[in-house]
Amino acid sequence: MQIYNRIALVGIEQEEYEVIRANYSGLIIWHQALPKIVVKGQVLYMEKANGVGMLPVDKVVYYGIYDNDFDFIAGLAIWNGDCYPNAVAMLDCRFKIPCLVKALTHTQFSAPRGFISAGASMNATEDTVAKWGNWHCGENKHRFTGEWESEFTATTEAYFEGEAVRIMVLGDKHWQIKLEGETWLKSIHPNSAGFMPVDAELLADTLHIQKAMQMDMIGNDYIVGNDGKKYLLEVNHIPNITRFEAVREAYLATVIAFING
Structure with missing residues (x-):
């Protein structure tokens, strides 16, 4: 008789959850918001989706970017259990500037970057782009030439x-x-x-x-x-997987293979 693991899905949307649910015969804890967790004795406990209390979890699938998710990902990394994507890599890449610094040491297509502290001013003689925060999709970016004071800590690069x-x-x-x-x-x-x-x-x-x-x-x-x-x-580190159906299908196939493996 096959014994199935208890799987946790965190951040997965309803449509993707239904596909995963249909392809897994074991127990699933499903949270669309960040749940409370406890790591004790190398076991990950996660609060129930319904009701009071926590249950041990064997595998985690995490998808999403939340304002306060860094500590949650750190907990998954400390657990060091089966997590998709790799929790330690997610932790390294969650904050955009440190992630960029690391990536620039590995890419062959690097360009010089600048840096500006919150409240400091910079005079750019060339068309320049400043980027700050930890969101993507074109948010938190400003293009400028000349004097500019940054409200936030930011990186700068040529446009x-x-x-x-x-x-x-x-x-x-x-x-x-x-x-x-x-x-x-x-x-x-x-x-x-x-x-x-x-x-x-x-x-x-x-x-x-x-x-x-x-x-x-x-x-x-x-x-x-x-x-x-x-x-x-x-x-x-968490690229959009729902914009294109081919990407979505590949993601779901990867996740289903992971939880059934």
Whole structure:
């Protein structure tokens, strides 16, 4: 008689939960918000989805970015159990600036970055982009030339005219996505964004960063400049998996294999 593990799904949306539920015969604790957890004796206990108390969990699938999730991910990393994606890698990549610093030591498409403390001013003689915070999708970015005072701690980089693309790797699948937008801010969300032929150099770079940083899934954003030069912009440790059905199907297949393995 097969004994099934108790699985925890955290951050998984209803539609994806139903697919996973239909493909797993064991017990599932499902939380769309961050649950309370306790790690004791190398066992992870998670609060029940309904009712009072906690139950031991054998495997965790985590998907999402929350304002206060860093400590939760740290708890998963201390547990050091079966977690998808790898909790230690998620912890290393949760804060955008430290993640970028690490990625820049591994990429072959680095460009010089600047740094500005909250409340400090910078005078830029060239078209410059400042980025702050730990959100993606074009948020928390400012393009400027001349004097600018930053309200937040931020990185700065030259603005490059060119094509914005994302290399996504998930399991043994990979894609290149052309990012779009009506302004200089580009993302995968506009209807015009879509798949395009994969640049072998960008894929190799992404795979190298993924391996070096021990990430199970990754979405790297690059600019391919009008002059042909390539630059790594940022690393997404939890890239969007619902925007394109092919990516969603690959994600679900990977998760189902993980929980049944």
